[in-house]
Amino acid sequence: MVKLVLAVTFLWLVTGITVPLYAQQSSNNLADLWRNVAENYAGIKAKQTATDAAALNERAVQSNHLPQIKAQAQSSYGTYNGAGGAFFPQAGFFNVSGDASLHGASLSSNSFGSAVVDWEVFSFGKLQNETQAARSLTNKASSEKETYVLTLKKLLSERYIKLLYNKTKLSWNEKTLERLDEIRLITSGLSKAGLKPAADSLLASSAYTQSLAQNDKLEGNSSAALIKLQELSGKEMIQFNSALSHFAKPMVYIEERTAIIVDSHPVLATLKHQTEFYRSKSAVEKSASLPSVHFLGGLSYKGSSINDNGYVSGKWEDGFSNNANNFLAGIGITWNITNVLTNNYKSNRLGKEAESVAHLHAQYEQAMQADLTAAQVQISQQFKQIEKTSTAVKQANDAYNMYLSRYKSGLIALNELLQIQLLFEVAENQHLEASRDYWMLVAYEAELTSDFNFLFTNL
Template sequence: MIKQIRITTILWLALAATFPSFAQQQQTHTLGSLWPLVKANYPGISARTAAIDAAQLNEQAVKSNMLPQVSAQVQHTYGTYKGNAGAFFPQPGFFNVSGATNPSARSIATAANSFGSAMVEWELFSFGKLRKESQAAGALLRKTVSEKEAYLLHLKKTLAERYITLLYNDAKLNWTAKNAARLDSIRNLTAGLSAAGLRPAADSLLASSSYVQAMGERDKWDGLKNASVIHLVELYGTDLIDYTASARRFSNPVASQVNGESVLTPSHPLLDALDRQSGYHQLSGEAQKRSALPSLRLLGGYAYRGTGIGPEGMVSGAWKDGFSNSTSNVLAGIGIVWNITDLHTSRLTGEKLFKEAERTKLLHAQYKQAMQADLSASQAKIVQQYEQLQKTRLAVRQSQDAYNMYVARYKSGLIALTELLQIRTLLEQAENAHIGASRDYWMLLAYKAELTADFDFLFNNL
């Protein structure tokens, strides 16, 4: 029984010891865990969302032009009332006076007036101009949505590149730290051998000089890593997460993406945005050309007028008398409005918009061709880059084993310090080549992800 209790206690202690490690594994992050933070906090995304909201409001405003347009005015005035026969063209800034030409002797010089009117104007037929304007507004909204999707895709690539740059600078910092540690070990070993008279004092100075240079290089990469942290944090605006797991995956990437298809998706956000832009210019051009045609409108109006001038010629300036002697009138009819002078201008503006639509279509074809070529080229590079990674990883292992052997030979006095430092330089070059190959591999994957509009592999495996 006591033995069983001891076994149970040991099991519980083992579980308690492994729980922090398990919890730490649960908190490991990938590149994909940063994207929701960027999407929630980056101002550029909010700016694109605001542009979509503005396009939606513009579409509603354009559609409201199809509704009857109602205008009204109410005024109460004091003024003279001298009337005269004649005619004039009404222009902005004019006002009309009509009154008795022979007021009574007891009349005053100014009279109170009141006036109110309401007008309804409904464009019944305009050769499809309003419909084309509404369609153009809808195309503008869809274009704005596509531009936001293209922006999000580019922002994902920016996030991936900055994250890869951070991991690269972190790997280089660790690499310089390992180099400094090796040189420090050589320096201590050389100092001991020099003190024992087994090595010349110059060896100690040479080892110390190499160590100081390595520490200076470490300081350089420490600054570059800190700068890359600042650039990365700028995208999501919070504290830097733990990227330890990503640092391990950076130097040991998986190969499942190497044999992927290199076919450009037709619905790529960038191509879709160009297609939407071309459609918007086309519809705007059609609406512009149709605006030169006449429009048939239904007109209706109501007017109320009061005056302080009575039928017998008595004039009153009292405020309330301005509502006396009132008359009301209604007016209804159908009119045709045609700005003939605008025919030439509207035609030229429409042709210009058609040329813009044609230019955008050609850009769409150019971008599609270039992106397909870039995608195929990237796929070929990725395959060879992964092969290089396998070779650089093997070269690092072999160089490390050779370096350990040469350290033992140096301790035994079989080789000189300069030979050991040369072997260490070869190991340093092999490690540096592997770090650079890892960065190039992940950067190629980021570029391919932008071309295919698919960042799932990159977000889940880095």
């Protein structure tokens, strides 16, 4: 019997410990929701795809450093009449060579194959600048993705805060309903006993009905906030009970948090890479106005059905006879002199674009620094407000209980008790709004510092 009692006691202890732990683990905090967003949200995948595309473009630009190799092979069948005179070899012409001493068939068979190498070995840094411009675009795409991620973190935080605000307000309004329902029942009983006028019963019922209507509105707001959060987080079931207690009783603000906007912030990094891109493109245009040096090389094979004696065979297979093999190697310099002035204008325009973005970078950095300092001052003061409103709620609650006892004793009228109840409700709403504003400011500060650890850990 003793063993049975001990076994049952042990089972209850294990259950009592395990259930709270399970409930705590199953609760979703902001960090849990964010992990789900980071893994599954389509917007992040779209930004990652854009970053991958920029990286592939960079590799494509880098491939311009490689020698360009072109090859062709052909077999043709046609006439061979020659023609004297000079001409410009415009596009669309094909080459025919022959003379009047040839005899035999009127059509000849020909074969030809060639391979040409064109390697730009020196271009005054144009290829290097093009590669640098492509790398800047890749870095810019990566920074834009990080900026988007920061925006999503803030959006997730704001939607979570709104959900907690509406859920807490709904919970507190339900307590208000309980208080007003108690007043309504007390007033109804006093009215039936003839101790209070019937108007008091109607007034108490009206106050209860108004709060009931407010409850319907808050339930709609809570459901809408939950739907918004589910869309972003991708979770159908979200457990937030543990966060509700933290929402109205936030952790103290950490004074040692960073107060300087770092240059690596994704917004500033995006502008920095944009500036580098314009500068690199400006250098490309400058380099393009200078000559480029190419190494040229080629191999060719030519076969013909016309032999050395001038006899023309009409057979197709004879087009691979009487062949001639040649090679060519050399160095060439190409310089488009006309584009010198045009490229100079383009280079100057891109330089001005780089200068404009650099000024924009300085403006953003200055504005973000001011916003960060202002947000941290507001957060510190907001926390002080929360401490005071929390005290005000407790005092209003104690005062309401005292006045309720006096009302039950017939020492005060109903309108006085309802005024105290209204003051109690105002104190609760001010505390909830102060808590919501506090967390919203923390989310904004986290976006400015690109550090959401404090928010994700404490909410």
